[in-house]
Amino acid sequence: MGKGKLLAGATGGLLLLASGSALADDDETDPTPDTLAFSIENMDRSVNPADDFLRYASGGWFDRVKRPADQPTFGFMQFIANRISRQMASVLTDAAATSSSAVKGSPAQQVGALYSSYVDVDRIDATGLAPIAGELARLDAVESKKELAAYLGTFSARTGHWPLVSLDIFPELTDVSRNAVYMEMGERALSVDAIYESPEDSPLRTIYREYVSAMLEVADVPAERAKAIAATSLAIDTMLHAGELDPVKKVDKRNVNNPRTMTQLRAESAGFAIDAYLQALGLQEPDRVILVDPDAARTLGKVMAAFTVDELKDYLKLRLLQAFGSVLSTKFEEPKKQVNIALLGAYSEKPREETVVEFMEKSLGQPLGHLYVDNFFSKPKENAGLDMIRRIQAAFRKRIEANDWMAEATRSAALEKVDALYYRVGYPDRWIDYGKVEVGDDPVQNLINLHEFEMARMAAKQNAPVEFWAFSEPLHTTPTVVNAAYDPSINGFQVTAAIAQPPTFSVNRDAPLYFCRLGAIIGHEMTHGFDTGGRNFDAKGNLRNWWTAKDGARFEAEAQKLIDQASAFEALPGTFMNGGLTVTENLADIGGIALAHDALMNYLAEHPDENVEIDGLSPSQRCFIAYSQLWAEQRSDGSMRVQLEDNHAPGIYRAVAPLQHLDAFYEAFDIHEGDPMWLAPQKRVDIW
Template identity: 30%
Template sequence: MSLRTIVPVALTAAITLALSVHGPQAEAASTTKAPAASAPALDVAKLDAPKVAFNLADLDPAVAACDDLNGFVNAKWLKANPVPSDRTSWGSFEVLAERSLVIQHALVEQAAAANAPAGSIEGKIADIWRTGMDEAAINQAGLAPLQPQLKAIDGLRDGKAVAAWLRDRYAQGQGFLFSFGANADYKDSSQVIAYAGQGGLGLPEKGYYFDESQAKIRDAYVQYIARVLVLGGAKPAQAATQAKAVMAFETRLANASLSRIELRDPSKRYNPVSAAQANAITPHFDWNAFFDTLQVPAEDKFSLAQPGYFAELDKMLADTPAATWQAYLRFHTIDEAAPYLAQSFEQAHFDFYNKTLRGQQEMLPRWKRSLEAVNDAMGEGLGQLYVQAAFPPESKVEMQQLVHNLSIALKARLEKLDWMSAETKQRALEKWASFTPKIGYPDKWRDWSGLRTSDAGFLANMEAAQAFNYRYRLDKIGKPVDRTEWGMTPQTVNAYYNATKNEIVFPAAILQPPFFDPKADPALNYGGIGAVIGHEMMHGYDDSGSQFDAKGNFDSWWTDSDRKLFTERTDQLVAQFDGYEAVPGVHVKGKLTLGENIGDLGGLTVAYDALQMALKQDPAAKGKIDGYTQDQRFFMNWATVWRRNFTDGELRVRLNTDPHAPANFRAIAAPSNMPAYAQAFQCKAGDRMVRGKDRVAIW
């Protein structure tokens, strides 16, 4: 169930869709066989890890299921579980993520205590962990670890020097002015090419620079920029002037950027050009020199998406004073490094991005922040230890059967569509036949032998990992796509669909209640992980994924009339979510969340079909449990998955940036469109959970 895009939206190849909005981005698996890590013995059952699952005691009899499924299933739990002070949201995903963190914490502590060999995975994880936990050493170092970069910025005198500095920093994996990375060619998904896309903004989305409703956030951001510049050595008055210049600089970039909604269109993320053609757009930024510095073979073809952004950026290299460039680069260099610097820098970063912007009242404890760093640096390496300690092999076997069952149900539904022509339906079934499921963890692990870590310092280790991981990704350019790679770590509570590989992926950490429980009755598993499986499959047929064919190529496989009929149906779903008011005066953006909403509706429908197939094969499972039918328990567990509280700030940010609707609407939206829900709870026309003439049916 795609809940978040695991590749930053600024990256033009961002077509991987994930189930939840949070979770660390993982490094992909390598094409070389790595030795298995040897995890210390760990009794997961004895760890004090939180759990969440469907529970009869959570049901609120004061709320009618025909009026509000979310309230009926989750109201009591939500009231009893407010957002913790060190969080911005709290619900099923966060509880499972917390459980995963407890396991990871035990693993890194054991690795640190074991004095593992320096070149081993455990040894490198231990280096990052120990230096991250050494707060005294980090504070004593102050800004010193970053001074060489800042000194270089102070020496920049013109746009030509800025361009050269950018080339050098990108070669170290430290680029924030635009995204640059590797991904499958949209038109030939078997080959990897380079993608460049818009970036450079410190606020979440371009609308923050212009919308009247964000004026206070803009003011706070300018104050934050000044605060960072003062910490970097500027006088307060000088910093205040520079902060205004940086804000004007970013506002100009934002004006040339596309919105999150516009970036949902794959054609806005793919613009293949040669280096010569790109140089014509950016005469002050030489792409041949950039590729030479990064040592990537991209001169003949790479994607320069959002060319208008790069044209404006090029103008800024020519007409923006060097002093403004220096202020902008100093600010972002310090800001990017702040989580790994002394307490004053980390606190400033937290105060704006977490507290002011999202409403988080307290920092996470040091161990969780350090564990986030380990995941950022060596996520899949830690994943090897996690799988050995916490993932039972039988879970993978049972998941394979569930995926098979959902696949059969999806095929049957595609074959029965009455609005799609035979021609398009044949192509849809070809795509169905080429789905690749991945469950639990990669079949081969990434090789970490080239990464050098030490006890030299936290920032030094993180920069080493950043450069190593970026080099790893850049080395894919010009080579065949490795379809064995993963885009999430096993310890991530999430799932995703990748359009260019036409694959659905389910990491180990999500395979636990309320999503999956080998001991649970069919309804709970089909309403949980079954709906997740269906959701990810349906991403292949949402408004964006449906533009990629069975081989993962960006290619229209629809007749014009079928695409028109599809759009008429999806427009109804846009209207449904546009009607949901998340906070007073602020509605969900139906176009921004369309792909996820299609995934929810189609995925839950297919999961329901699969449940009925399973119950026919095992009639003994049809009886009531605790007074509820299998159909009722199916929908109630779906709602359990989507129990979630938000801070007001977090919710407002997500409404502007997140392609997923708030959880309370996800709990009710798809069921309200399904006649099976009304039948399960004996709802009547006019009940809030029964949509009438405006009922949406797509897949």
């Protein structure tokens, strides 16, 4: 399942990946105002900031720049991803050209070979389904549900996908000194919750069935049979969704800590051969398994009872096609295109040379990131990022020391936790060694080899000492992912190389712009250690209550203000945000910009020559405008609906709502009671 599900990230939702003119190392060429570089050109200064701050800060950008019809989301993460794509283009082609002569198993050889195998469309189309003939034969040979359980383990080990059930190994929540096996509901064919919560005759269910039918028909399944399989697949995924813990309840990590002995697990998952499954994954029998979803095992047993072996095999054939679809016939692109248009309202068709980074990030993220860092991430940038972290950490400490409502015991534990923070910027201090993984000219076999390597790494953790590998979570923390992420088990966070660049960060630029962009993201991650979920972990990363009862109650009362504020936000006509789902991220946003502004003020006190007006704007004004402009974005209605299922609020909310909790914001723009932007003091959050 990936530990990423328990990490807290700053950017949120669908984490945008760099998808492929290399520039000079640490290129500091400014992005343009169109790509959300801070600019007064992006403002609408005819608007009073006290009336509509989003419009004041970014109205010029909204008027001038229009979301391309083929892009469901248009904002700074997409702009950074495009920047990385341009940077990496020549690096990838050079790696491909020299792969055969490079040291076998080196990042250059592996990245070059994987790149070449992925972009060789002629070969991919010519081979059709032949590359997965062995995988299909392995599935066809399954004759019983016990064999199916074993096959399911093999499936996940060879594809990196987790249908029906998902397993991972990482530190135990209540004792991070030892690893534990975690289980949760498996992935669905489409990860849009609204599909499975909608009535049987809803358009969303029709979209699902049409997508599955189209995928199967590309694989030469007769149309009528494809429709029948689609209906069964939808029934399976609906049952899996029903077994998942409500995402609002998952905010409190105490709710995802549900240990079971193997005896209990076998009883709850009756009908599923759990021992055969674990053995196929290469795992030993654990003393216990921790259920992230309390009903995961029972739901798995229900699925096994409700569907025949053949029905489950048909479902897994679909999932096999999905797992390898990116390296099978390009005909599989059409169903993907149509379902994206149906759900998101847009789909961008890009040449494979532009999607290759996203493809490689899923399975070769660290070697890819290694090449990126070697070419485009400098030591001065890393040091500047670390300096900013230390400044924001110092500001956080001062805030906790000045907190007047916490008991001394709670404050002492909070200070211990902020002092113990682990952090890294850009890249790891050691890289995972992929050297023994064979990467050649067969893209399907490449994926199998890489996923089996990752599965072996996971299995090796089972009875081994806990060991943390920074920047190693695919799609989440590897260096080319546009993100930053806090991990409660280490009480620390990672800021990827991808996000530490323009328009988020540059070395030696106007301080307010970058303190209140990357600095706010850093503060956001720090605050995650003290949000509604993170506050339940101590300085060592253990799930442990270190709050007095009175302080805990005060915290929850303050958090409720955020839930109420977000729940009143109408993202689309008649469609409101889920305040309970987004509360941790909304609190982190407030902490992020508050800490960034405090750190900025401290910096300017040290550098009074930089404490000047520019274009008639004070440093505080530039800070808040820069922050708001960064989160300006444009979305299709479909993209907005999908985003509302995520625990991160849409950008247009994040661009303004956090600022309304800061006294400094009201002072900077002379906002008073009665103004539209005014949030009554009793509704503002006062925690950190």
